[in-house]
Amino acid sequence: MMKKALSVLSVMSLVGLLLAGCGNSEPQPAASNQTTSGGNAGSEVQMEGELVVAGNGSTVEKLMKDKIFKKFNEKYPNVKLTYVPGVSTEIVAQVKAQKNAPQIDVAVIEGGEQEKGHQAGLWEPITEKDVPNMNKVPKEYHVSDNSGVTVNVTPIGISYNAKLVEEKGLPIPKSWNDLTKPEMKGYITMAGITSNFGRSPLIMLSYANGGSEKDMDPGFEKLKIIAGYMPTFAKSSAQLMQNLQNESAAYTTWTMARSLVLKDSGLPLEFVFPEEGGNAVLTVASQVKGAQHPVAAKAFIDFLLTDEIQTMYATDLFYSPSVDVKLPDDVAKMLEFDRSKVVTFDNDVVASKTAEWLDRFNKEVAPLAGK
Incomplete structure (x- = not known):
């Protein structure tokens, strides 16, 4: 333990000397809106300081803004989150219209419309390396060519x-x-x-x-x-x-x-x-191809699959989770169907x-x- 402590102190001292040698100890502007993400196992990558998410309005928008965004910012406080409300057909049309200069990073939409977007080449393929929690989603909820991840289900x-x-x-x-x-x-x-x-x-x-x-x-x-x-x-x-x-x-x-x-x-x-x-209607989260904030996008999609957010979908909006999570007994009973x-x-x-x-x-x- 003492050796590890000394090593850390040595590294910190070296970093301090390097900063002093540059003649400027203030943070660089480019780094002021960056957040460190540990999404890739064993490595750290710089997350962008902004993220634009599109999804349904009404109760879904309220849950996103009032709870999910706040929880995400507790983990990544430097990411500015913007929500674009709309119905799934409108969101797909908007992403398609912006194909050459995407303004939306993540679309959380109904599965049928997501598939239309997939056929139009609008989504970036997602892997478990980038979104580790997707390995918890059962096979019957998998999305074509991993062009998105199912985050909840309702019949x-x-x-x-x-x-x-x-x-x-x-x-x-x-x-x-x-x-x-x-x-x-x-x-x-x-x-x-x-x-x-x-x-x-x-x-x-x-x-x-x-x-x-x-x-x-x-x-x-x-x-x-x-x-x-x-x-x-x-x-x-x-x-x-x-x-x-x-x-x-x-x-x-x-x-x-x-x-x-x-x-x-x-x-x-x-x-x-x-x-x-x-x-069963699947709600699918997809990263827009060419998104301006791809690291934050992947982190957000992975965050939607955490037990905490999956439970919110169930208790607040009565969507069945897409992963195996323990729900309150009364909610679990309400969500039962054949x-x-x-x-x-x-x-x-x-x-x-x-x-x-x-x-x-x-x-x-x-x-x-x-x-």
Whole structure:
């Protein structure tokens, strides 16, 4: 121990002499916004002094700014963090538009949109050397070509206002096909298929009727029926929420996480994972290719996979962690669903076919709303 102490003192003395020899003991400006990171085992690298993260707004933005950013800055206090809120489709479009001069370093977005970005070459491949915690993510949550890392998961299904359903004597849904029952007319609100809240149910309506993402005819036929039950397709999740809150609708299709957040705020929502199953929506963190702050980006993605942040995703937003972490018993119980019924979509097909589906939706389905 004494030898080690003497060695350290010798090194410190040498550094002092070198600084004195330079004639300037003040820190250099270039180093004033740098943070030492120990992300690579056994080595130290200089982290940039800034990081720009893009992700969903609303409750996700609040968690990021109020808690996750603060915790990250406790570890890396010299990194200035900026958050850019938006929906996943907008973020991918923004990253694509900035491809030659990226302004965003990390995108934390829905997996289907992340795959579109992957096909467009927007993300930097990630390795366990740079993001050690990614080795805790199970294989079923791995992202194509390691172009990102799954940071949380939530299933899509059907939510209903239990109070309104009981008062009106409406059916409790068990199947995706229950949304086509005549008694549902006037009580459904759904998003268009530009949103995953509309696109995934469309795909599941195909699965529930003998099709799949590779055969969407059955889903489109069922969605045409549902369109006639609604005045219009909602343009945003905020509109879906408003329709449920003002009781102009009793049913919607979206994630368990969204349903539980609103239930926690006092809205009497119940979530159903339909008997045919449904897809698990992955939230994926990706480093933008050519990002200005790549070291900080990797450190931040790795930080999102720590037990502390994974627990925050569960307790604050009701997302299931993407890694094995011990949750409070009451939260763990709330997040239970039949994982044997998870349907894994072929994201390559979904990403390549979405534009075609949207064109068909606009021509065949959307005009039927309000009829």
